[in-house]
Amino acid sequence: MATKTPLALVRGLGAARSGTDEFWRQRLSAVALLPLAAFFIGLLVALAGASHHRVATTLGDGWVAVPLLLLVVACLVHMKIGVQVVIEDYVHDKALKLVLLMANTFFSYAMAIAAAAALVKLSLGG
Amino acid sequence: MAESRSANPPAAARPLSPHLQIYRWTWTMAMSIVHRITGLALYAGTILLVWWLVAAAAGPGPYGVFRDVAGSWIGIIVLIGFTWALLHHALGGLRFLVLDLGFAFGREARFAWAKAILAASVLLTIAVWLLVFFTWR
Numbered sequence: 001m002a003t004k005t006p007l008a009l010v011r012g013l014g015a016a017r018s019g020t021d022e023f024w025r026q027r028l029s030a031v032a033l034l035p036l037a038a039f040f041i042g043l044l045v046a047l048a049g050a051s052h053h054r055v056a057t058t059l060g061d062g063w064v065a066v067p068l069l070l071l072v073v074a075c076l077v078h079m080k081i082g083v084q085v086v087i088e089d090y091v092h093d094k095a096l097k098l099v100l101l102m103a104n105t106f107f108s109y110a111m112a113i114a115a116a117a118a119l120v121k122l123s124l125g126g
Numbered sequence: 127m128a129e130s131r132s133a134n135p136p137a138a139a140r141p142l143s144p145h146l147q148i149y150r151w152t153w154t155m156a157m158s159i160v161h162r163i164t165g166l167a168l169y170a171g172t173i174l175l176v177w178w179l180v181a182a183a184a185g186p187g188p189y190g191v192f193r194d195v196a197g198s199w200i201g202i203i204v205l206i207g208f209t210w211a212l213l214h215h216a217l218g219g220l221r222f223l224v225l226d227l228g229f230a231f232g233r234e235a236r237f238a239w240a241k242a243i244l245a246a247s248v249l250l251t252i253a254v255w256l257l258v259f260f261t262w263r
Contacts, residue, residue, distance in 0.1 A: 027226065030219050037216050041209065041254060049197065049262040052189040055182050068179075079172065082165050111172045118176070118183035 022081050029078040036071040043068075060122035068119055076112035080104060153240040160244075161218045164211040171208045209254055214247035 043064065047055050058064055083104045091097045149155065181192040195201045221243055224230055230239055 027223065030223065034216060034220065037212060041212065044209075045254060045257050045261065048258045049193075052182065052186040052193075055189065059179065059182055075172065079165075079169050083169055086162060086166065111176050114176045115172075115179050118179035121183040122179075 022084075025077055026081045029074045029081075032070070032074040033078060036067060036074060039067050040071055056122055059119065060125065062123065065119045065123045069116060072112050072115045072119070076108050079111075080108040083108075153237045157218060157221075157240045157244065161215060161222070164215040164218070167207070167211045168215055171211065174204075174208065206251065206255055210247060210251040213250050213254075214243070217243045217247050217250075 043058075047058060050058075059068070084101060087097060087100045087104060091100055177192055178196075181188040196205060221230075221239055224239075230236065
């Protein structure tokens with residue numbers, strides 16, 4: 001270890017041991033989110049102020065629920081990597097960084113699974 | 127290891143790499159920072175999205191609570207902010223994808239696109255909310 005130069009450490013998969021995987025997944029999810037976000041804004045405009053019955057039936061429709069599930073999955077990937085990069089950039093205390101990285105993972109998955117569970121329930125008739 | 131390190135004299139006050147306070151502000155730098163801030167805001171905003179979906183799945187009672195909060199003046203201000211953050215992050219992200227592909231790197235192009243995207247995000251937010259207010263039911 002002591003005789004290795006910094007170059008040897010970043011070769012291959014790099015210091016993070018994952019190479020450019022996150023860079024690529026961040027851009028892949030970004031491309032996916034562009035049309036999905038447009039769909040989402042359109043849906044919000046259509047459902048603004050609507051009754052519970054209309055919202056529940058609309059969200060339970062497969063043509064709405066499936067794009068929203070895609071949005072949730074793309075969002076999970078994108079938000080987790082995005083905030084992880086911010087934490088890695090600005091938090092230099094090792095213990096705090098570890099805690100925040102774990103919290104970021106837990107929060108991202110919790111939001112995604114809760115949203116997906118709600119959409120599945122609505123799809124099965126509420 | 128730890129002993130030899132603590133035996134070292136305290137680190138001299140060497141110059142650090144330039145930081146935000148040192149650089150002259152530019153449009154591209156400001157847009158880059160705003161992209162991070164809107165990203166973090168949207169991250170927090172997923173709580174609202176989940177609340178909306180879970181309330182709709184839970185039934186008319188919980189959905190009524192969400193609807194009252196979202197329809198209050200403070201709820202509308204938060205939602206307008208959410209809309210702008212989403213539009214700015216999406217359009218700015220599209221700009222970064224174009225830059226990743228190696229286009230629009232000229233001096234004029236860089237600044238023109240940075241400003242255009244800020245303007246477009248504000249105008250689109252106004253357009254979306256005019257639609258909301260006209261179709262509210």
